[in-house]
Amino acid sequence: MKLKTWGMGVAALALAISGASITAQPAFAAGKLTVSSPQDPGSWDPIDTFLVAWAAVSTNIFEGLTYRGPDLKLVPGLAESWEELDEGKRIRFTLRKDVKFHNGEPFNAAAVKFTFDRLLGDEGAKGPQRSNYIVIDSVEIIDDYTVDLKLKNPDPVLLTKLAGYGAMIVPPKYIAEKGEEFFNTNPVGTGPFKFVSYAPKTSISLAANPDYWGGAPKLSELEYRFISEPATAVAELQFGRVDLVIPPTIPIGMIPTIESDTNLEIVSVPGPTVDALRFNTRDGITADPRVRKAIIMAVDRTAIVQSILAGQGSEIASFQSALSFGYDPELKPLPFDPEGARKLLAEAGVKEGTALQIDVRGNDATMNEVAQAISFYLQTVGLNVSVTPHETSTLINDIIPQGKTGAMFQQKWGGWTFDYDNTAYAMYHTGEKWNPYDKDETLDKLLESQRPMTDRAEREKVLKEIGGYVADKALELPLYNTNAIYAISKRVKGFVPAPDTRLKLNEVTVE
Numbered sequence: 001m002k003l004k005t006w007g008m009g010v011a012a013l014a015l016a017i018s019g020a021s022i023t024a025q026p027a028f029a030a031g032k033l034t035v036s037s038p039q040d041p042g043s044w045d046p047i048d049t050f051l052v053a054w055a056a057v058s059t060n061i062f063e064g065l066t067y068r069g070p071d072l073k074l075v076p077g078l079a080e081s082w083e084e085l086d087e088g089k090r091i092r093f094t095l096r097k098d099v100k101f102h103n104g105e106p107f108n109a110a111a112v113k114f115t116f117d118r119l120l121g122d123e124g125a126k127g128p129q130r131s132n133y134i135v136i137d138s139v140e141i142i143d144d145y146t147v148d149l150k151l152k153n154p155d156p157v158l159l160t161k162l163a164g165y166g167a168m169i170v171p172p173k174y175i176a177e178k179g180e181e182f183f184n185t186n187p188v189g190t191g192p193f194k195f196v197s198y199a200p201k202t203s204i205s206l207a208a209n210p211d212y213w214g215g216a217p218k219l220s221e222l223e224y225r226f227i228s229e230p231a232t233a234v235a236e237l238q239f240g241r242v243d244l245v246i247p248p249t250i251p252i253g254m255i256p257t258i259e260s261d262t263n264l265e266i267v268s269v270p271g272p273t274v275d276a277l278r279f280n281t282r283d284g285i286t287a288d289p290r291v292r293k294a295i296i297m298a299v300d301r302t303a304i305v306q307s308i309l310a311g312q313g314s315e316i317a318s319f320q321s322a323l324s325f326g327y328d329p330e331l332k333p334l335p336f337d338p339e340g341a342r343k344l345l346a347e348a349g350v351k352e353g354t355a356l357q358i359d360v361r362g363n364d365a366t367m368n369e370v371a372q373a374i375s376f377y378l379q380t381v382g383l384n385v386s387v388t389p390h391e392t393s394t395l396i397n398d399i400i401p402q403g404k405t406g407a408m409f410q411q412k413w414g415g416w417t418f419d420y421d422n423t424a425y426a427m428y429h430t431g432e433k434w435n436p437y438d439k440d441e442t443l444d445k446l447l448e449s450q451r452p453m454t455d456r457a458e459r460e461k462v463l464k465e466i467g468g469y470v471a472d473k474a475l476e477l478p479l480y481n482t483n484a485i486y487a488i489s490k491r492v493k494g495f496v497p498a499p500d501t502r503l504k505l506n507e508v509t510v511e
Helices: 052-058 109-119 172-178 180-185 230-238 252-259 289-298 301-307 338-347 365-379 392-399 420-428 441-450 456-473
Strands: 032-037 066-068 074-076 079-085 090-095 136-143 146-151 193-199 203-208 221-226 264-279 313-315 354-361 383-390 408-413 476-489
Touching (some): 032 052, 032 230, 074 079, 090 109, 109 136, 109 172, 230 252, 230 476, 252 264, 252 365, 252 476, 264 365, 289 338, 289 365, 289 476, 301 313, 301 365, 354 365, 354 392, 365 383, 365 408, 365 476, 383 392, 392 408, 408 420, 420 441, 441 456
Parallel strands (some): 032 221, 354 383, 354 408
Antiparallel strands (some): 066 074, 090 146, 193 203, 203 221, 264 408, 313 476
């Protein structure tokens, strides 16, 4: 994968910390890698989260039947092989033998069945993952190391879904003995690193799993520190107290500061992450599609990408990247047209000075800068805009799912399957966590129709239709697809950046 770095004029935020590297004397810990992550997921249970910050850590703790690495190729994980039977309605997995969970419990077909019964049952219903796997009708144990997933319909994306998040295999006896709440904060998997300790909102510490089936990790310790402020994370990197800062922490304005430090470097790769400001389509002026289209037309997204992102991203017309299956290169965003926006607002009866609130993640410095630019654009067409930052967990776990946002709210999405279904179903299907406002029967039918399709071309056609339908309804202001930007100490060797931030660090060393 080709890696690139970019630079731009030093922002004031970067200047505030740039002197730190001059006198800093790093304190190194041999065999230990310390990673700065912008968010504590709050629970380490695979069925509890959609967060990239969870996957960045938990890819080292948990494993699925399949695995997809930084090259985006799907390979065997805890399953040595698989075959599709009954015209794609049954998948038989041959499991690895002599694999153990970190607590010594054996991995086998019973663990696989327990994992999916739990995911598709009452416990899974409490979290956001179940809808990704509801095509699974039942799990049948053939023998200790052979298991069948019986499907309601063929699912062309299921094998990829088995490589992440809710499909991570969990230990039945451990959960039965310790309980669900204990498992949330004391995770046990089969991965290359095992859990040591967890301090909520502070850090999680892991140790090498010497019995890992893929070979013992080259690191002895792995620590993740939860540092929400970008300036603090970069300063800790400069002082040597952190070895790696993962996306989406690094604001564009800090890149020159990092590149100017001879001990550090920027590693940037195209990724699936997209940003949009979605609309409250239920309440206020944004319930009117004319107003939503006017807002989109009022914002110069091209200028934002060029000036604020400085080449670290690209403009989008739908809520997906060009790497996504279902991406339609023929779909173009609404043009920047302030005069047309004013006419639409007048047609909708929106008065000059009408208030509009934008909710964003407080620790996302780039989006905060973008939101201020959007605020300026919208003020030029007569709207009185306020930008309200929130603690990230509060915004995504409470404000958005409960439908308590302002007129517009930030949505950042990783699209980790690199398939538009993963994004579109979660964002637009009635009743989904990330869709608190819309109920659209036509869109629901489109979303449901493509899931069982085995004809790749037909399915792609429907996904493109969904993208066009959503754009026509103006359910969001599509902004940009960003690169995954890592800041790293040059002492770290063997690091391979993952486009989706799902980092497996067993081959990394620290000098």
